[in-house]
Amino acid sequence: MKLVVSDLDGTLLNQNSQISDETRNAIRKLIENGVDFAIATGRGIGSVRAFKERIGHDIYLICNNGANIYNKNEEVIFERVMSSEVIEKLIKYFREKKVTYNGFYQKNLFTDEGTKESVLTIETGFNFVKLKEAETFPFMTKMIVKDDPEVIRHLRDDMKDQFSHLVDITISQPRCLDIVDKDCSKGKGIKLISQKLNIPLENIMAFGDGENDFDMLQAVGHPVVMENGLDSLKEKIKNRAPKNTDNGVAKYLEEFFSL
Template sequence: MNEQVKVVALDLDGTLLNSNNEISDFNKDILWRLKERGVHIILCTGRPYNAMKKFRDELSLDDHVICFNGANIVDKDEKLVLDTSLDTETSLELVKVGRGRNTYFHGFMEDKWLVPYTNEISEKYKARTGLTETVGALEEVEGLRFTKMMYIGENALLREIYEELEEKLGERVYKAFSNPNFLEVLSGSSSKAKALDFFLKKKGLTPDNLLVMGDSYNDLEMLKFAKYGVVMENTPEELKEQFDLIAPGNDEDGVGRYLKDFFEL
């Protein structure tokens, strides 16, 4: 067993979860075996806590979980121990950009999923996450402070929005694509890497003790932060070519197969 690695951090969608939005029995078995050996298993997702809790429960994890791409950390007692939500001024500016670009967007504020209107996009997101939406004009929400904001649409348009946000808001916001059609925006003080750094310091550990697995651009910082950054075979080529460690795809039990070999289970 590799004794140096004390923490394994796993993205959910496209990494630990297969295309059926499930954790395979093989992956579960490997993670349980690692947990029995004292390895911390940290789930790191762009999802809110209430859309990832079932996976934490399935794995019987008693460690922190990282939600909203690092904007929130929830401890084993379901207490929020880190919150880097956006301020109201920036949140309203993000809504204004979405309106100006005539694209669908929605946001999260604490445990609420805020949508300006329902459509096919919101219904698909609802089916995938199991969330229940609150519908209405987002700029009219009292004390609006997004934990995370998302623009959803064609990649070319989202790249234009990315550049507009870069120009208008700069380092006030953190921007990343969780897939080509999802542009996620958080506080500039948020990222999965920063949340993992917070956790490691609490445990008296360093990035040398960390193995990370992910598949998309919102995983980039934590993949580079860890001593062992492992990308999935289903990762976009542009991102995958930046890393030497590659696991089988998420539909091939990639997480479990890689960890089984790495830890010589």
């Protein structure tokens, strides 16, 4: 393997949403042994940067489920936004269904006027913008909805029936639905990085636990599902790492690469 790619929440991060000392040390040894490392996440760059600094090496970052991809110098090498026309369709749908959403574009965080306070819990440093019914619809990089798992599953299925030709809709965590442009995914992000680094996909290992990890796990030569991952992933992929709460990525890397 020449490149290892890992999801963050439920995978690389522990129960405190942190990279443990064991995991950090394993990644550092991996990189020092000549294997590249990258993060692939539904989070934006503002949230991901601290984890990159924790690792202590310059690495590629696949953010917002592939809508934003950065090289080792944090220069944008790919970006895709949802047009205002697509956003209008989505927001009108959410308003009709009385769904509270967050949307992102650059430094702006959007939600609707009159809805409950932002459901956002993982990002900071945004300009909070409340939209009104008559307001022009902005571009957005990503939209998220947070609710009970049953509500999220129903919403995912209903939205796929109506909008799959426009956007990519995945459950990143049981309580979180992610929406990005239809040409974005973690898998497509890995393919781009593999070309940049001239590393064949069969020489790439990837770790994930959620629905938004499936296409990247399918894309690589050595996919690994966390023990705490979705049953639907574990049914399709045999390689298994211990739970994220047990430093599963670190333990798998230490054994596989003899770190």
